[in-house]
């Protein structure tokens with residue numbers, strides 16, 4: 001299977017990046033710190049296991065939780081490594097050059113000659129390689145920053161020891177950097193680096209050589225893998241191509257470029273693994289529907305999940321492809337079925353992305369409409385508020401003017417009403433000669449031969465034909481003044497039988513037309529208070545008293561005993 005068909009990035013892009021950035025790294029601070037922490041823990045685990053295996057005395061040069069420098073220096077002589085390996089696999093290292101007993105081992109391992117400890121390390125590496133363990137370069141113990149490969153080797157040996165101690169049940173799997181590996185079974189899976197390739201590697205600059213060997217920790221079945229993944233490595237392709245080439249045939253630049261490409265490519269693979277792990281740990285999207293519902297609320301999260309699912313699918317495909325490539329359990333038909341499944345899932349993911357995109361567009365449209373409506377309503381509301389404010393001002397002004405008019409009409413107004421003749425009384429007995437709007441003329445007895453006549457002025461004069469409504473209409477504006485806070489008093493004055501009760505209350509048999517001033521005034525009071533109920537609350541009470549023969553009587557009480565008030569004098 002072509003690499004570019006599976007990986008989320010192309011080799012070409014990797015090469016371009018390498019050429020452009022000269023091997024520059026993508027910065028990911030979180031990932032780097034997490035990796036550093038993980039590397040420390042793994043180093044402690046390796047050191048602890050070595051100390052436990054070799055004993056307190058044998059492991060005295062290796063702290064339980066060593067720094068990378070101390071770890072390297074502790075193992076530099078190769079003695080601990082060889083002794084541990086011989087305990088796990090007796091006779092694996094035939095000759096171990098021990099440090100002289102009387103020598104004091106100084107941190108840089110100078111108690112042994114460089115040749116002696118190089119021999120120990122070399123013997124250990126040869127034995128480890130023959131066992132199928134991931135190895136490292138002897139130079140890794142000479143320079144800092146390369147202890148991860150040594151740690152890998154030690155942890156692989158530890159894993160092997162545990163498997164062996166457990167009775168060799170099942171197939172031993174090296175569990176370095178968190179993922180299971182294909183089985184390694186001693187020398188049956190032994191693979192040695194081809195000499196020409198190794199030579200070509202040694203002709204590289206040390207940095208390039210290290211970069212390449214960083215990702216060559218695990219060798220089996222002729223296919224290298226990345227540290228955390230299970231993909232076929234480009235190393236195998238590079239090695240296959242270079243195996244029959246002589247070192248001088250490979251220009252230094254090409255070697256350097258190739259190594260950087262390989263390094264960058266596999267580093268990206270590692271990043272993909274790490275990202276996938278983090279995403280799976282944090283999100284764990286079990287159902288696609290679940291992802292959809294969450295996506296409606298958090299679109300970005302949805303996209304991340306989709307990406308992680310896509311990555312997971314690709315990851316599975318790559319793993320399956322790797323198994324198929326190695327001739328393990330999966331048959332090719334199963335592989336194609338799974339590939340089909342992956343394509344379907346990819347299609348579903350694309351559809352989901354489309355739905356999410358449409359939903360987002362719809363939401364944006366609704367949001368825009370909503371904002372526009374809110375803006376329009378706020379403007380409208382502002383206009384209404386201004387109008388209401390203006391209306392209240394006008395209303396207040398109107399009220400003032402209205403009451404000013406009432407004042408100008410006179411605080412005390414006098415009206416005159418002429419009662420009609422009752423029953424069969426002839427009208428020619430009337431002494432009223434003329435009734436005008438504001439005056440009334442009365443015929444008086446003739447004096448000195450002249451016909452007598454007197455004219456009286458009133459605010460308004462009502463003739464015998466005036467109705468109850470006409471009489472009330474002239475005093476009706478005063479009722480509104482009452483509700484504006486002015487005191488108003490309306491009373492009738494006149495001789496007995498002149499029609500006071502008729503004007504103020506009405507006849508005995510009341511109809512709508514014959515209602516007097518009192519009823520009409522009360523009707524207006526209730527009507528206006530009802531109209532203003534949203535702005536003003538009025539409390540209206542009524543009292544009806546009769547004062548007759550210096551006795552005050554409550555005309556509204558139903559209790560006859562208390563009807564008469566105590567005497568005023």
Ligand SMILES: Nc1ncnc2c1ncn2[C@@H]1O[C@H](COP(=O)(O)OP(=O)(O)OP(=O)(O)O)[C@@H](O)[C@H]1O
Nearest residue numbers: 419420422494495496497498499500501502503507
């Ligand atoms: N404008 C009117 N039209 C028709 N009938 C009237 C009118 N004014 C008075 N009357 C009638 O005249 C009669 C006497 O009127 P009313 O009882 O109102 O006089 P009054 O001034 O109240 O008398 P008192 O002072 O004795 O109580 C009543 O029968 C009443 O119905």
